[in-house]
Amino acid sequence: MDAIAITGTGVVSALGSSVDRFHQGMLADRSGIALAPWCDPERDGGKVFWGTVTDFDPLDWMDAKIADGSDLFAQFALAAAQQAMQQAGLHDGGYDAERLGVVHGTSGGGVRAFQKAQYMLDTQGPEAVPRKTQLQVWANMAAGQISLRYRLHGPNLTVTTACASSLDAMGTAARLIRAGEADIVIAGGTEGGISAAGGKPDGDFVPAMYYAGGAYGMEGASDDPRRVMLPFDVKRQGIVVGEGSSIVVLERESHAKARGAKILGYFRGYGSLSDSFHPSSPDPSGQWEAKAMEKAIQSAGMSPSDVGGLAAHATATPKGDTAEIAAINRVHGRGRSAPLPVTAPKGHFGHSGASSGGMALIELLCGMADGVFVHTSNTDEPDPAAEFELVIGKPKKLDFDVAQINSFGFGGQNASVVISRS
Numbered sequence: 001m002d003a004i005a006i007t008g009t010g011v012v013s014a015l016g017s018s019v020d021r022f023h024q025g026m027l028a029d030r031s032g033i034a035l036a037p038w039c040d041p042e043r044d045g046g047k048v049f050w051g052t053v054t055d056f057d058p059l060d061w062m063d064a065k066i067a068d069g070s071d072l073f074a075q076f077a078l079a080a081a082q083q084a085m086q087q088a089g090l091h092d093g094g095y096d097a098e099r100l101g102v103v104h105g106t107s108g109g110g111v112r113a114f115q116k117a118q119y120m121l122d123t124q125g126p127e128a129v130p131r132k133t134q135l136q137v138w139a140n141m142a143a144g145q146i147s148l149r150y151r152l153h154g155p156n157l158t159v160t161t162a163c164a165s166s167l168d169a170m171g172t173a174a175r176l177i178r179a180g181e182a183d184i185v186i187a188g189g190t191e192g193g194i195s196a197a198g199g200k201p202d203g204d205f206v207p208a209m210y211y212a213g214g215a216y217g218m219e220g221a222s223d224d225p226r227r228v229m230l231p232f233d234v235k236r237q238g239i240v241v242g243e244g245s246s247i248v249v250l251e252r253e254s255h256a257k258a259r260g261a262k263i264l265g266y267f268r269g270y271g272s273l274s275d276s277f278h279p280s281s282p283d284p285s286g287q288w289e290a291k292a293m294e295k296a297i298q299s300a301g302m303s304p305s306d307v308g309g310l311a312a313h314a315t316a317t318p319k320g321d322t323a324e325i326a327a328i329n330r331v332h333g334r335g336r337s338a339p340l341p342v343t344a345p346k347g348h349f350g351h352s353g354a355s356s357g358g359m360a361l362i363e364l365l366c367g368m369a370d371g372v373f374v375h376t377s378n379t380d381e382p383d384p385a386a387e388f389e390l391v392i393g394k395p396k397k398l399d400f401d402v403a404q405i406n407s408f409g410f411g412g413q414n415a416s417v418v419i420s421r422s
Helices: 019-027 064-068 072-087 111-124 133-137 141-150 162-178 209-215 253-258 287-299 318-332 353-370
Strands: 004-012 049-051 100-105 156-159 184-191 244-252 265-274 309-311 341-343 402-409 413-420
Touching: 004 019, 004 072, 004 162, 004 184, 004 253, 004 353, 019 353, 072 141, 072 184, 072 244, 100 141, 100 162, 111 133, 111 209, 133 141, 141 156, 156 162, 162 184, 162 244, 162 265, 162 353, 162 402, 162 413, 184 353, 244 253, 244 353, 265 287, 265 353, 287 318, 287 402, 287 413, 309 353, 318 402, 353 402, 353 413
Parallel strands: 100 156, 100 184, 309 341, 309 402
Antiparallel strands: 004 244, 004 265, 184 244, 265 413, 402 413
């Protein structure tokens, strides 16, 4: 059976809107976490930090008509998809449109457009509601816009599995290729567009989602952007909301080789299941997160000892990180010659929701090529329960061929994937 090759990658993130800026920002320990665009410390009871995309101009990636008719989340996805297609050598054609599909994941879709339309209705009346609100709101419009950009007629699917969405999209895409329904699939996930383009505030409009995380008790509290999100740290207290997009091009290996494409790595295995414990908290034992990880490794035809590095979901919440530490311990804590190197990428750019798993995958793909394993930013006192090596302080020189990536989301969405360099 043909392997699934990765031939293109694209990123829009709080560290930059290209894979190179994202990867180099991670290695340099730059932080994408800053004051939220609408933050008023007196009104909000303190400083509120977000991982907002600040270098994005829609008109760098699309014409004004498309920008006007789409929410910023779909614009992020279009930009990341264009990067991936250019790297894959497919941006200008050379593919069978009926054999090229799109599988895209998102949690909120165009929720900002919906909130803005409601704000305009409440403040200015019915005539002020934007004519294209429905086009902007629907969660499938990112995938739709990507297909429209490249005039594709293959499968066009949207998955909404919270923070697991990008990995579930990639896993679904791989299954489509293995089933013979496509030769190539553009896959990944996108979140955000809560601020205006460029990470700016939007007049007097403040989206309700700005307050939602704090009201639910999810968000970290600190006056220091370097201390507000501490994945796997004993001092962890909550997330920083982020945004962005992560897209890959997955392709049947024989097809990629036949057209002379450069293969960046391989999508080897995928595991997905339901935690079924609580709407927002995982089973404290981590048993079902561990099961998803085991399914991914088994799907890849590998054993845990084959995995050379792991990117954790690690949202810096007390309950979430405790469960994932237990899960990683269960799968990778025993029977190894040395502790498994683990990174928790969200300390660099916040919790970018549906795009976060794909961002971690792309970072480890870059790291395998460069012989370097990115560190966990901000964390300086790892939880002693961890039976693995949490890489902190600076990147680790590491020659690794196989990596695992976890994404666990609200609703009990557990997903894990395995990738390889060769």
